[in-house]
Amino acid sequence: MSPILLYAAATLLYAALAFHFWRTRWREPGPASIEPWERWAIVAPLVIHGWLVYQALLAPELRFGFGLALSIMLWLTVLLYWIESLFFRLEGMQPLVLGLAAVCVPLPLVFPGLAVQAPTQSLEFRLHLMLGMSAYSLFTVAALHALLMTLLERRLHGGALSAPFSALPPLLTMESLLFRIIFAGFVLLTLTLATGFLFSEDLFGRPLR
DSSP states (O other): OOHHHHHHHHHHHHHHHHHHHIIIIIISOOOSSOOHHHHHHHHHHHHHHHHHHHHHHTSSSOEEOHHHHHHHHHHHHHHHHHHHTTTSOOGGGHHHHHHHHHHHTTHHHHOOOEEOOTTTTSHHHHHHHHHHHHHHHHHHHHHHHHHHHHHHHHHHHHSSOOHHHHTSOOHHHHHHHHHHHHHHHHHHHHHHHHHHHHTHHHHHSSOOO
């Protein structure tokens, strides 16, 4: 299938699901928890998006720019919130997360970035790059998650919550999720440093001393 069709499919599926969660969770009171079909519906664009990211990182000519960086960040965000939705009620977060993902999926097509020069075309560098981007993406997600928590806390002190904020998970749930995101980011950052040390000789022609 053409990559353009895959980008279009992931974008439209994310957008449709974001609209569905907005209509059923933010606009009107919806189900008490996420429905099984809703949970598995998110898997379809998530898998397509993941395949596109994988293909971009393993393309014969590696091109890197902010379009691919944002696409990777939102893929990780959707994946993380999907996994955590198995343990917490996070359906109130889905309109925001899926809506942003719909915007960021096609960015690598619009902004392809610059070609990475040899020897950084190697598989080792691609693995190192993927781990590094994943780590910093999770830290960015953690910062945005903390900002959303701050806004929610201020709204709570200010009185009644508007529809979008009232649909969000409790602050304690969001705090637990924040610590999980930070922990995952530190694990990936540690792996980034480890691969940089192990592959330094292959990448730059000399061992790291």
